[in-house]
Amino acid sequence: MWIAAAFVTMISFGTNNTIFKWSTGNGLSKVHIQFFFYFVAFILTFGFGISYGTAPINLLTILLGTLIGILNANGNIQMSKAFEKGPASLTSPLIGTNAIFPILSAGIMFHEKITLMQWVGIVVMLGSAIAIQYSPVKNRKTSYLSWMIRVLLAIFSFGLLGILMKTSSYLQINSLNILISMYGGGSAYLAVCSLLRREKWKKSEVNVGALVGIISILGYSAYFYALHSGMASIIFPVVSLNCLVVVLAGYWIFKEKLKLYQVIGVFSALLGIIFTKI
Structure with a gap:
């Protein structure tokens, strides 16, 4: 079941990234969409907690959830x-390597035992995620120092995010409380970012953000369930394959052509999943 939950997370994150891709092409603010998705998700999770009851929220849960929310939002912005x-051809593959950090922490900090065959599967899945997102370098004006700083900040944000999510499950912290704190803290952070950027607000950003928020709740709920029940060292590379959804959506919805290396990446990703289950 935890593998199935990891797949639900992969599909949810991939769907949201596809929506972000569409919204960027239509001139919508990524910060505004994130704010509305965090805010809507906060209202829904908080309302659910009030209606059905949940464990008391302590200071550690609030701080941990808020930090997770800020790291996710900041990672997307960076x-x-x-x-x-x-170069876009290197940005996604480099940032995708952030999965190495929570995978290593699962073995070092949380003492998960990984077999040689599972290691092969993990490496194949991560390599597939990098290959799928790669695209040939195109001539363009590049600010390498600024680009590298943004890439490193994104890697740090997403990598630490994964470690903190595993930490929350390891400490048996109530997942709903983490989600409430995550969406609430993220909303406050994004509100500040929006004020600083002074971008114009659009009504369509509310609708898109609300949709992303609902999908996000499903994805993160499945994510926490998977981390509570299964091996984080396998869950993280499976989730990193959300790029598969973006690539396939680009092929079916945006009529983009799949490159040969992307097709190979898709099949090698499936092979990596099989290795982790042996």
Whole structure:
């Protein structure tokens, strides 16, 4: 079941990234969409907690959840800025390597035992995620120092996010409380970011953000369930394959052509999943 939950998370994150891709092409603010998705998700999770009851929220849960929310939002913002500053062909693959950090922490900090065959599967899945997102370098004006700083900040944000999520499950902290704190803290952070950027607000950003928020609740709920029940060292590379959803959506919805290396990446990703289950 935890593998199935990891797949639900992968599909949810991939769907949201596809929506972000569509919204960027239509001139919508990624910060505003994130704010509305965090705010709507906070209202829904908080309302659910009030209606059905949940465990008392302590200070550690609030701090941990808020930090997770800020790291996720900041990672997305830094990634979008990295695309503006440097080669898109290298940005996604480099940022995708952040999965190495929570995988290593699962073995070092949380003492998960990983077999040689599972290690092969993990490496194949991570390699597939990098290959799928790669695209040939195109001539463009590049600010490498600024680009590298954005890339490193995104890697740090997403990598630490994964470690903290595993920590919360290891400490048996109530997942709903973490989600409430995550969406609430993230909303406050994004509100400040929006004020600083002074971008114009659009009504369509509310609708798109609300949809992303609902999908996000499903994805993160499945994520926490998977981390509570299964091996984080396998869950993280499975989730990192959300790029598969974006690539396939690009092929079916946006009529983009799949490159040969992407097709190979898709099949090698499936092979990696099989290795982790042996």
